[in-house]
Amino acid sequence: MRTGSQRPGRDRHRVAVLVRPGVMPMELGLVHQLFGYARTPADEPLYEVVTCAPEPGTIRTDADFPIQVAHGPRALEEAGTVLVPATHEPDETDGRLSGPVARALSHIRPGARVASICTGAFVLAAAGLLDGRRATTHWRSVPEFRAHFPHITLDPDVLYVDEGDVLTSAGEASGIDLCLHLIRRDHGTATANRVARRTVVPPHRDGGQAQYIPRPVPPEQSSSTGRARAWALRRLDRPITLSELAEQEAMSVRTFSRRFREETGQTPVQWLTRQRIDHARQLLEETELSVDRVAADAGFGTGASLRQHMRALIGVSPRAYRRTFRGRDEPAYD
Known part of the structure; x- marks a missing residue:
């Protein structure tokens, strides 16, 4: 485990999901499923996921069935990551923290990371965990969030914020x-x-992608820009111009750019840069290629360009990224 939030002596990183009355079953289920499917190449689980509540027992959901939660807030003491999903309760966005939830949050150990889904951000904000930080929440709850927490920098146009x-x-x-x-x-x-x-x-949607797109991204077969995206993905090792992308769809550059953003929530340049970064990350993890060769194969041209883009988008150099995920060092000139 490389996160730094792993408790010494534990074989697996514990993810604790703190649920409250009115919890949305989908949000609870997706956490268990995604972290539960994270396994080593030898099929060993990488995470232990536990569900807890401020008061264990039968917890009402926003569906027509309850859930039975065996763990109380002490489960948070052993967690490296704490996730707070949303509820559909009327007081979810009133900006206040109930006594039971406040007491539960006090069990989170120093050094653990804390994350929220949807309006769960109101809990983190009310607890003071977002003071001085950027955050996001569901676009429909933005006015309430800003009214209650004007001191928090809210970005309503992104999928997630990593602080x-x-x-x-x-x-x-x-x-x-x-x-x-x-x-x-x-x-x-x-x-x-x-x-x-x-x-x-989808394996990756950038956190900075637009939260609300006028219409869902269609499959490539029916998308008016899907053929161009597929064409580009086969040619990441070479320069690709906006004109070339537009030509694949027999569109003007202006029309192509507008439709591309409508369908993906990103500009063609933003999307292409992200695809190149993802390809470079995969090569750094899975091959022994030099940084300069990775840069060339991902379409950045030079190692200096790759370093600049990786630092801008994910905050680390290629050398540091490879050392983290492959456990090997790189030559000093990288």
Whole structure:
């Protein structure tokens, strides 16, 4: 485990999910499924996921069935990661922290990372965990969040925000992106991709991608820009211009750019850069290629360009990234 939040002596990183009355079953289930599918190449589990509540017992959900929670807040004391999903309770966005939830949060040990899904961000904000940080929440709850917590920098247009030891995500589906991001942070792209493949979800949606897109991203076969994206993915090792992408769809550059953003929530340049970064990360994890060769194969041209883009997007150099996920050092000139 490389996250730094692993409790010494534990074989697996414990993820504790703190549920409250009115919890959304989908959010609870996706955490268990995604972290539960994260396994080593030898099929050994990488995480232990436990569900706890401020007061254990029967917990009402927002569906027509309850859940039985065996663990109380003391389960948080052993957790390296604490996740707070949303509820559909009327007081979810009133900006206050109930006594039982406040007492439960006091059990979180120093050094653990804390994350929220959807309006679970209101809990972290009310607890003071988002003071001085950026955060996000569901776009429909933005006015309430800003009214209650004007001192917190809220970004309503992204899928999730990673502030190191505190993370927030937007709506329910963004919780999938957040969990995959945490798995990727802990164990690398290959492990996160295996989890995504098993659950049949996109392996990576950048946290800065638009939270609300006017219409869902269609399959490549029916997308007006899907053919261009598929064409580009086969040619990441070479320069690709916006004109070339537009030509694949027989569109003007202006029309192609507008439709591309409508369908993906990103500009063509943003999307292409992210695909190149993802390809470079995979090569750094799974091959012995030099940084310069990785840069060339991913379409960045030079090692200096790759270093610049990796630092800008994920905050580390290629050398540091490889050392983290492969346990090997690189020459000093990297």
